[in-house]
Amino acid sequence: MELYIDTANLEEIRQAHEMGVLDGVTTNPSLIAKEGVDYGRRLAEICEVVPGPVSAEVIATDFDGMLREGRDRATIAQNIVVKLPTTAEGIRACKALSDEGVRCNMTLCFQALQAWLAAKAGAFLISPFIGRIDDVGQDGMDLIHQIRQIYDNYGYPTKLLAASIRHPKHMLDCALAGADVATVPFSVIRQILKHPLTDIGLERFIRDYQGAFASRK
Numbered sequence: 001m002e003l004y005i006d007t008a009n010l011e012e013i014r015q016a017h018e019m020g021v022l023d024g025v026t027t028n029p030s031l032i033a034k035e036g037v038d039y040g041r042r043l044a045e046i047c048e049v050v051p052g053p054v055s056a057e058v059i060a061t062d063f064d065g066m067l068r069e070g071r072d073r074a075t076i077a078q079n080i081v082v083k084l085p086t087t088a089e090g091i092r093a094c095k096a097l098s099d100e101g102v103r104c105n106m107t108l109c110f111q112a113l114q115a116w117l118a119a120k121a122g123a124f125l126i127s128p129f130i131g132r133i134d135d136v137g138q139d140g141m142d143l144i145h146q147i148r149q150i151y152d153n154y155g156y157p158t159k160l161l162a163a164s165i166r167h168p169k170h171m172l173d174c175a176l177a178g179a180d181v182a183t184v185p186f187s188v189i190r191q192i193l194k195h196p197l198t199d200i201g202l203e204r205f206i207r208d209y210q211g212a213f214a215s216r217k
């Protein structure tokens with residue numbers, strides 16, 4: 001499973017990239033608003049750090065606007081992926097941009113047939129939001145399983161990118177379900193590496209070693 005970081009914070013992106021395990025980045029208007037920076041400039045900065053796919057969302061919701069913004073965002077860097085909402089206009093824009101060779105990430109996907117249409121429109125990525133489905137009392141993982149099955153049934157090459165991941169259990173379930181990509185906040189990447197037995201074990205190794213050899217100096 002590929003690992004993307006879901007943030008527009010440059011410092012977090014740099015730190016995750018330095019770990020050597022980062023495959024890409026996703027951003028959205030809310031994440032950019034949190035940083036209070038110019039979207040285009042920040043995307044260019046992110047693309048300088050990370051060579052993998054960097055998702056850049058459009059603000060327009062109409063076909064012409066999405067096409068215009070999508071083409072514009074695609075000129076920022078060669079690794080930009082244009083992020084579009086999975087609406088009727090968004091699907092149409094996805095088809096048009098994909099036909100021009102621009103890779104698209106279809107976002108705000110909440111049911112499997114949206115993912116099916118995104119695949120038919122040539123999307124590079126589909127982004128089902130599992131945490132937000134859990135938030136309304138349903139099981140977000142059901143959607144991941146359904147999309148995986150539909151894509152496998154027909155051999156669609158669109159990558160299943162699990163989004164709105166809130167904790168390591170979501171990530172583990174996505175890996176077991178065969179998601180192609182998980183995009184996660186930096187806090188979740190850190191949580192994955194935090195286990196009390198790792199910390200206790202490491203402390204004991206160092207203590208035992210120092211206890212045996214420190215006095216011989």
Ligand code: G3P
Pocket residue numbers: 006026028127129131132163164165183
């Ligand atoms: O990638 C989409 C993601 O940013 C949404 O996450 O936590 O706002 O539901 P969340």
